[in-house]
Amino acid sequence: MVIVRASKTAMVAAIALWASLVAFGNITDYGTNLAFVQHVLTMDTVFPDTTIRYRAVASPALHHAAYILIIAAESLTAILCWIGAARMLRGHRLSAAAFNGSKGYAVAGLTLGFLVWQVGFMAIGGEWFGMWMSQQWNGVPSAFRFVITIVAVLIYLVLPDVDERGRRP
Template sequence: MKDVQTMLIMRASKVAAVAAIAFFASLVAFGNITDYQTNFNFVFHVFEMDTIFPDATIKYRAITNPALQHAAYMLIIAAETATAILCWIGAVRLARRLRADAATFNRSKGVAVAGLTLGFLVWQVGFMSVGGEWFGMWMSQQWNGVPDAFRFFVTILAVLIYLSLKDDELA
């Protein structure tokens, strides 16, 4: 069995990792809200599919209705914001139970797991699958967010896996 100090450090590192994702999602959501038009341009071009390969036969998938484009962008912002909020709440709950028994600490992971899972879904499903594959974002020289989305969701997934590891008793 590990000593108490080591276990506390491991628990604290899980809190810090969840808080780091909360901070990241907060910055992304804040940027999308406060610089709406600049970031909307990205969504616009992905949905319009106007910068994918000229001979691509998937252009029929484009969404050119501005109301639908804005609605989808607002949904993205809402999901990013919810990711941040859930991860912040999760980090606080974990921090408050840092010295609790193992069962209590492990049970307190739920909200953080929900936030991390939502974040994973935003960047993996939303950006990699829908944006990257359905709208062919990977074909765009200028509006390809696939590499960034991959970095984001792999980082979130790593934190989710780490957090999900069961914690032992402190004593």
């Protein structure tokens, strides 16, 4: 069962790497995705006849605050997944119970990542701010891919591991 544990560890590390690159890109190229956040929050590219424009947020300070919150959540997702992958790697030859116990940080990181892209981008950005209506600033399809990938890894990760004799703890 070492190969399954190695697989789970590698998948968590892969999400950690991806979230790290997303956060790094947003930090080092702040202005590019700040423009995305500004357009979504100001709702300047939604359908012209929509009646939900009252939800728009025009404050540049709130645009920066929202973007900083997104970057912080992406960074925390990466950190939790890295810690989780490291703990799982250290525990991959231990008992099934010990290995199952090493997954906590990874579960937390994957859950936070799910919430960032499902709640932050799909629910709040996509539905509340009508991002889905925008030809240019629609991040819903990308967020959906991220959510599905993260949830697939999370489901695989939480499947209980067994000891070498096939027994669960």
